[in-house]
Amino acid sequence: MIHHFDAVILGGGAAGLMCAIEAAKRGRRVAVLERADRLGKKILISGGGRCNFTNIHCTPENFLSSNPHFAKSALSRYTPSDFIGLVEKHHIPYHEKTLGQLFCDRSSRDILNMLEEECRSPAARIFLNVKVQEVTRPADFVVRTQDAEFRAPALVIATGGLSIPKIGATSFGYDLARQFGLRIREPWPGLVPLILSTDDREQYCDLAGVSLGVIASGDSHRFREKMLVTHRGLSGPAILQISSYWKKACAIHLDLAPQKNVTASFKDPSIPRTANALRAAVREDLPTRFADRWLELHMPTSFTNIGLAEFEKDLHDWQIVPAGTEGFEKAEVTAGGVDTDELSAKTMESRTVPGLYFIGEVVDVTGHLGGFNFQWAWASGAATGRAL
Numbered sequence: 001m002i003h004h005f006d007a008v009i010l011g012g013g014a015a016g017l018m019c020a021i022e023a024a025k026r027g028r029r030v031a032v033l034e035r036a037d038r039l040g041k042k043i044l045i046s047g048g049g050r051c052n053f054t055n056i057h058c059t060p061e062n063f064l065s066s067n068p069h070f071a072k073s074a075l076s077r078y079t080p081s082d083f084i085g086l087v088e089k090h091h092i093p094y095h096e097k098t099l100g101q102l103f104c105d106r107s108s109r110d111i112l113n114m115l116e117e118e119c120r121s122p123a124a125r126i127f128l129n130v131k132v133q134e135v136t137r138p139a140d141f142v143v144r145t146q147d148a149e150f151r152a153p154a155l156v157i158a159t160g161g162l163s164i165p166k167i168g169a170t171s172f173g174y175d176l177a178r179q180f181g182l183r184i185r186e187p188w189p190g191l192v193p194l195i196l197s198t199d200d201r202e203q204y205c206d207l208a209g210v211s212l213g214v215i216a217s218g219d220s221h222r223f224r225e226k227m228l229v230t231h232r233g234l235s236g237p238a239i240l241q242i243s244s245y246w247k248k249a250c251a252i253h254l255d256l257a258p259q260k261n262v263t264a265s266f267k268d269p270s271i272p273r274t275a276n277a278l279r280a281a282v283r284e285d286l287p288t289r290f291a292d293r294w295l296e297l298h299m300p301t302s303f304t305n306i307g308l309a310e311f312e313k314d315l316h317d318w319q320i321v322p323a324g325t326e327g328f329e330k331a332e333v334t335a336g337g338v339d340t341d342e343l344s345a346k347t348m349e350s351r352t353v354p355g356l357y358f359i360g361e362v363v364d365v366t367g368h369l370g371g372f373n374f375q376w377a378w379a380s381g382a383a384t385g386r387a388l
């Protein structure tokens with residue numbers, strides 16, 4: 001069977017659905033081809049089941065890309081307010097959790113239901129369980145599946161990145177980009193827990209479950225959020241954020257007591273300069289188990305002013321070289337992807353293959369933790385949907 005559409009969208013996730021909604025609004029006949037047996041599986045598991053659907057403080061600085069300017073145009077033309085407007089139109093209750101992050105009060109399902117309802121238009125058709133076998137472009141694009149052929153002058157790739165293969169992530173989008181001669185920035189796992197070296201693991205990982213407020217920094221970025229010790233290393237929002245910037249064999253820097261002067265009380269000559277007094281001081285600012293372990297491993301060699309200053313300095317700049325990351329299996333996003341130099345920042349259309357578009361996570365634009373990745377999916381999806 002041969003289907004003719006104005007555009008075929010591969011992938012029924014966040015970006016693909018937004019693209020379909022915007023295109024169908026303008027009367028374009030679009031087909032969304034989804035490989036899975038349902039739409040938006042990642043939306044459903046996102047934000048711990050409550051979908052952190054946007055961030056009210058979204059700026060281009062919240063994104064990594066080899067071209068930091070690329071995302072600006074799309075982000076400015078579809079803003080968090082636009083998405084909040086949609087959420088409010090559907091009477092979905094939501095709240096700000098922290099740092100501008102908006103979550104559903106009830107469940108991520110609300111967001112998926114909303115997108116599905118917005119897609120319910122005579123102009124948009126959804127096909128599930130589609131196995132794409134081949135994409136060619138004799139004149140129009142031809143997408144051959146197990147039992148049909150879809151033809152359209154425009155093809156939108158919204159198949160996401162490599163994160164969480166368990167729910168169906170594949171390299172399809174990158175392979176297709178390569179097939180049409182577009183460059184890829186080698187993908188790497190982003191927003192991912194870090195694994196410590198064997199030695200560090202032996203020293204810290206029995207503290208699994210302990211969480212503390214830190215500043216995690218690398219060469220250029222710093223994040224003040226919580227860190228969590230895990231059985232294999234470090235996680236928590238501060239670590240996930242810095243993981244996207246981490247390069248193999250490089251150290252991350254951790255300030256374990258931001259804006260605190262833990263040894264300040266020792267300036268008072270009436271305070272005894274003893275291990276017990278120092279333990280009491282550190283326990284005031286760090287969780288007890290972490291404080292005790294830190295002292296076991298970093299007790300000052302002397303309680304002189306110099307010895308205490310060294311101790312204070314180490315506490316604010318723990319340099320640790322992770323052995324690796326938990327990889328795509330645990331990564332919330334895939335950084336890297338279709339090179340932005342290949343695409344129009346306004347429409348996401350390929351500069352060399354007219355009619356071919358890439359949106360969402362498959363593109364080399366990756367958000368920080370906190371609702372930014374969905375905002376990119378909505379914004380890039382809308383940019384293409386309005387251009388079809």
Ligand SMILES: Cc1cc2nc3c(=O)[nH]c(=O)nc-3n(C[C@H](O)[C@H](O)[C@H](O)COP(=O)(O)OP(=O)(O)OC[C@H]3O[C@@H](n4cnc5c(N)ncnc54)[C@H](O)[C@@H]3O)c2cc1C
Nearest residue numbers: 011013014015035046047052159160172360361371373374
């Ligand atoms: C556990 C987890 C929690 C997250 N929580 C948040 C959060 O709270 N806030 C936030 O901003 N971001 C969050 N993210 C990131 C966010 O989910 C993604 O950045 C976003 O979903 C990307 O949208 P997308 O449409 O580009 O890709 P996806 O949502 O991954 O959609 C791609 C779709 O394409 C389909 N597909 C793949 N290959 C093919 C093919 N060959 N043919 C047809 N269809 C195909 C897939 O089945 C999928 O439905 C989370 C990610 C994970 C893994």
